[in-house]
Amino acid sequence: EAAVTQSPRNKVAVTGGKVTLSCNQTNNHNNMYWYRQDTGHGLRLIHYSYGAGSTEKGDIPDGYKASRPSQENFSLILELATPSQTSVYFCASGDWGGAQNTLYFGAGTRLSVL
Amino acid sequence: AQSVTQPDARVTVSEGASLQLRCKYSYSGTPYLFWYVQYPRQGLQLLLKYYSGDPVVQGVNGFEAEFSKSNSSFHLRKASVHWSDSAVYFCVLSAPNTNKVVFGTGTRLQVLP
Numbered sequence: 001e002a003a004v005t006q007s008p009r010n011k012v013a014v015t016g017g018k019v020t021l022s023c024n025q026t027n028n029h030n031n032m033y034w035y036r037q038d039t040g041h042g043l044r045l046i047h048y049s050y051g052a053g054s055t056e057k058g059d060i061p062d063g064y065k066a067s068r069p070s071q072e073n074f075s076l077i078l079e080l081a082t083p084s085q086t087s088v089y090f091c092a093s094g095d096w097g098g099a100q101n102t103l104y105f106g107a108g109t110r111l112s113v114l
Numbered sequence: 115a116q117s118v119t120q121p122d123a124r125v126t127v128s129e130g131a132s133l134q135l136r137c138k139y140s141y142s143g144t145p146y147l148f149w150y151v152q153y154p155r156q157g158l159q160l161l162l163k164y165y166s167g168d169p170v171v172q173g174v175n176g177f178e179a180e181f182s183k184s185n186s187s188f189h190l191r192k193a194s195v196h197w198s199d200s201a202v203y204f205c206v207l208s209a210p211n212t213n214k215v216v217f218g219t220g221t222r223l224q225v226l227p
Contacts, residue, residue, distance in 0.1 A: 004157075033215065042204065042219035043158075058214075090157060094215070103148070103206070103215060105157040 003027065006091050006106035013113050019078040021109050023091030031094050032074040033103070034058070034066060036087040043090065049074055081113045116141040118207045120218035128226045129197050135190040135221045137205030146208040147188045149179055152220075153201045161203075164188065175199070200225045 003026045013019045025032065030051045035043040045058030047066035055066040063085060065077040074093075078085055088110050094103040117140040127133055139145060146165050150158040162173025169181040179190045188205060205218040 035217075040219070043217040045214065045216075048214070092158075092215075102160055102163060103150075103158075103208075105150075105159075107157045108155075 004091055004093055004104050004106040006089075006109050009107065009109060011109060011111045013078075013081045013111065015082060015113060017081050019081050019085075019111065019113075021076040021078075021089055021091075021111070023074045023076075023106060024072050025074075025091075025093040025104070026072065027093050027104060028071065029093035029095045029104075030071075032068065033092045033094075034064075034074070034076045035090045035092065036060070037090060037108075038087050046076065046089075083113045085111065086113045087111060116145065116207055116209050116214075116216050118205050118216050118218040120203075120205050120221050122221050123219070124222045124224070126224045126226060127195055130194050133190075133192040133195045133199075133223070135203050135205075135223065137188045137190065137218060139186050139188060139205070139207050141186075141207060141209060143209070144183070146210060147179075147181060148206040148208070149173065149177070149188075149190050150204045150206055151201045152204065158204060161190070195223075195225050197225045197227050199223060 005024045007022045033048040034046045044060050049068040067075045088108050090108050091106045092103045119138045148163045149161040152158045162171050164171045164181045172178050202220045202222050204220045208215045
């Protein structure tokens with residue numbers, strides 16, 4: 001069964017602090033994604049990756065960095081966290097082509113920046 | 115650029131009633147289209163997907179969706195809803211040549227017992 005695991009599940013951070021959200025997938029998918037979910041906005045794409053060593057900017061990349069050190073792992077980094085980054089963050093993995101056209105999501109990380 | 119519109123932010127139906135959740139998309143070619151469901155404090159789970167073939171696709175738990183290229187739509191349907199179907203439903207588009215994925219803003223479904 002395809003699996004995407006996010007850690008931590010909950011995080012409280014202080015303004016100006018550094019936050020790292022981690023994502024691990026056992027699906028051997030090339031593509032991985034980070035989204036944030038806010039009321040009234042649905043899911044918005046922050047960064048994505050086509051494979052190990054690659055990161056691409058999504059629709060709302062400002063204030064975030066991403067790192068893909070391996071096929072399995074994709075991290076989202078907030079170097080200087082701000083209260084506006086309080087949100088629920090979802091990681092997903094997926095590949096495209098034929099029967100593989102599916103995104104698999106993690107359970108989410110609830111981040112509060114005080 | 116591709117986009118997805120879910121015009122209904124909230125839908126309320128009675129248990130046993132039929133359901134349609136609307137989704138309109140904008141894309142010049144043939145996109146991958148998905149419906150996902152999100153239960154409270156959980157991640158998104160796939161209900162069904164479409165890329166080609168029969169425009170009516172069957173999903174889990176009695177859900178189905180119909181693709182219409184002429185109307186640029188991918189509406190979700192269920193013949194008889196159950197209270198446990200209460201959740202947020204997302205229509206999702208992927209443009210194959212970009213590998214990017216676009217979400218609608220979601221429709222919150224409330225099923226009254």
